[in-house]
Amino acid sequence: MSLVGVGQVHAEDLTYTQNFQNDTTTLSGKSTATSMYFTKMDYWNVKKATFNFNYQVSQLADKTTSDITLSMNGVKFYSFRPEHKSGFQSKAVEIPLELLQGTNKLEIKGQILNKKDAKNYDLAQTPANWLTIKSGTNMNFKYEVKDPENTLRSFYDHFSGEDTIANQHSKIVTPDQPIKAELAAGMTALTGISHATTTNNNQISVVQNTNMDATKGDYILYVAKYDNLPKALKQEISEKDVEKRAVIKTHYTKKGDYLIVTAKTDGLLKKASQFFANPELMQQTNKSTEMISYLTNTFMSKVQDRGKYQLTNVIDKIKGAGHHETNYLVTLPNDRTNADGSEVKLHFRYSKNLNFKRSLVTVYVNDTTLGSKKLTAAKANGDEVTLEVPKGTSLGNSFEVRVAFDLEMKDQEISDNSETPWAEVDTNSEMKVKSEKSNDLLFTNYPTIFMKNQTYNNLAVVIPKN
Incomplete structure (x- = not known):
């Protein structure tokens, strides 16, 4: 090795x-x-x-x-x-x-x-x-x-990277003629990195050993029962290690970097694939080998769809007179899409040296205007506005909230070369999203149709006898 x-x-x-x-x-x-x-x-x-x-x-x-x-x-x-x-x-x-x-x-x-x-x-x-x-x-x-460093975390970072996926260097591999447990484990693993795949990127391939075509720069997740591992990978894991546990182990070669996911039983192979499908666990594992038992907690802490999404975790400050915009990306769980009843609640502050007859804040979602509010001297130290998304507005599960400030100064007669006035978007600004499950069985939604609240749903693989 x-x-x-x-x-x-x-x-x-x-x-x-x-x-x-x-x-x-x-x-x-x-x-x-x-x-x-x-x-x-x-x-x-x-x-x-x-x-x-x-x-x-x-x-x-x-x-x-x-x-x-x-x-x-x-x-x-x-x-x-x-x-x-x-x-x-x-x-x-x-x-x-x-x-x-x-x-x-x-x-x-x-x-x-x-x-x-x-x-x-x-x-x-x-x-x-x-x-x-x-x-x-x-x-x-x-x-x-x-x-990559010799850790599960480092392999996972490379494997799920935007450039790795776009350049088709990420692969999930099963043995030739895989059994149902191996196919199910491979698909479960795929759901764990679905956050890194978009309709603009190539999907991660799930292929059999014969079609792997591994080269330097590839990151290969090899999912197989222990007895079905290729000889070169099997010799990296002792039979004693998989007697009562599943094993996830890094193995780096000149023809690609591997993460081996293996077990002797169907149940433990499923547990190991669930561990890989949990980004939180993978990003916390700073070692080259992880042993998985039936008692290992592999499930993600499910995202409770309370519908509240913080716009910014730091105070977002803008400076200068004129029109200024700041943007925030909101991403719903993979299997959700917006429904009627969503709203943006904005908390903000601004300077007092404004021409309040001409200064205002406007909120958009994508290109849809939600509304505007005039700024006032009385509320400069703490203002807020709640604006509803118009009924029938389709946003999908990823969209942009845009906040635009028009800050006009009093009696300005020269070009704007100062950093006053200013405005701030506070950290308790949020979007409350009403959402519903998206069940469209489209290839563009693959593999998110297997997801439920950013974790994998009950998954079964059915294959013909021949």
Whole structure:
């Protein structure tokens, strides 16, 4: 058995493009801002990160006074002026690597001004002050993959990674002519990583041994009864270890990295596959081998569908006059979809130096406007608004809540170059979602049709006799 040292990386440089989940969106106002979120895998050694920005500004915007500024995780790092041309423009901006975290917030601020004469700016907000961000705006990474550590947790992180799945390097393998218990165990394991699969990604393949075609860079979950394991994998686990228990064990080779899930009985093989299907357990297991007995608690703590989803776990603060947007992704359990009766409850604060006749907050779900509320000096230290999602609005099980602040200052006569005024979205802001079970038997819903509240439902596999 060959073990891979901690911190080693594959020499080959890889690329991965992560698209933002935004439709083409227009931000209106002389000063606008919006946020986008993306993830950097922990096992990446990033060499280069590029923000590919597709945008368009108003044809009436003055290109010598209008500008766009980018911030990463609260740190400004790049500003530029739109080019003198109509239509959509593209801008590739390299991100300073030291600003990258696991989960990242990229903020786009645009100051779109119309020039009145040689001395003054026309700062009146009109329909001609706008910035449009086109769908397809994305992050591109050039990186090396850090070899997995010799733990279940590290293998699981690689196996369920977005790039691993998109590049079809994740595989679930059973023996040739698998028995029902092996098929059921393989499908149970598949449900555990369904959170990493979307309709935009390739699905994880479940294949038989003959069709495995393992190569370096593959992460292979091999599910089999002990007597049906290939010789090379069987010799990694002693028969004594599986007499009364199931075994989950890492095995790294030059032709792919394996996680072996095996047992002598159908019941213990099922228990081991349930352990793998539990992300909480897999991400907590910092050892190379796990022994599973009938007493091992393998079930996920079921998500109680109380329908409350916190929008942000930290106070989300925006600064500057004009139109600003901040976005929050809400994801329901895999087998649920929204129903009538959902609402957003927003708690927020804002500065007192506003023109309260022209300042307001507006809440959207995807592109549906829920409503607006005027800001007032009396409630600047603690305001709230509850807005209902219109009846008949279909959102699916993943959607975006967008909060837009229009912050107008008193007697502003110059371009916006300050960080006041400000507004904050508080951590007790939430969306209450009424949901119902989604039972559509579509291939695009696979494997979530096997799920119930983010855990696997009762699962049986039926195969013909011949």
